[in-house]
Amino acid sequence: MTKPGSLLLLLALAGTPVPDTVRPSSVKIHEVLGGPAGYIDLRNTTTTTLDIGGWSVQACTGGAVPVELATVPAGSEIAAGDHFLITGQGFGGTVQQLVVEAIVGDGEMLLDRRGARVDSIGWAPSSPCRENQAASACPGLAQARDAVSRDTDNNKADFGCVRPID
Template sequence: MTKPGSLFLLLALAGTPAPDTVRASSVKIHEVLGGPAGYIDLHNTGAATLDIGGWSVQACTGGAAPVELATMPAGSEIPAGEHFLITAQGFGGPVQQLVVETIAGDGEMLLDRRGAKVDSVGWAPSSPCRENQAAVSCPGLAQARDAASRDTDNNKADFGCVRPPH
């Protein structure tokens, strides 16, 4: 193999990061309220607008693997510091960027368009959506991170119970 061919092979094997690889961690599941009037609030903690078209949210519903809850339509974006709201059909709030039948399960998982996990939260000890320890269960209340969407990859430390905004 020639030297230029070797360099090409080395670069091909090393690869380059996909555009969302570096920024994907800036999107957090900020707040969740389950049920037919529930919602999932995604927060872009980064400094640039992020295209989330083709990303998906999976629901952990007691089975061994999460199931598809929603896929963000092409062109969906979250500006820097802003939120994207996925709501159930019975949600009573004014902002509804993506509507699903219900926010189901004992946890939710956000995947990028390649299917790589970006963030997740689970409130049952056996939920495949939980990160480290499960978040505290909040019957009738939402589970939320702090205002900065702090993420230590431990749901028990990261999420607390809050009143839903509506």
């Protein structure tokens, strides 16, 4: 490459924004229970604390486009390997980091502050929140990933029915 060409390349790269350091696999929707007493448990799968302020959770409510359920407040963080809990108003547990009216819909989607999909779960075959095959329905139970939050981008393979957290 010639010197003028190298200079143009350097100038072009200097104006390129640094990519977000959060990879799509860094934060997972680890567990979900729908309803007014429900919750969405987000899990940081990395070894560093992650800032999730400005991220949003969308609910798939039967339409073609998800609707906003919550925006994570600025300054919210998840420590390495830890969880962040979004709960419905009727949730009876002691940890409630972000409270919404209810966990609604046939799926949930986590978006980073740029609006890019980070993770999602859908339990209806037509849900725009599902990844590949829909997760199995779990009447009265929560849907959860395994202990390490395995993600194959197939909700049916990744989520199983579990007893809800208290």
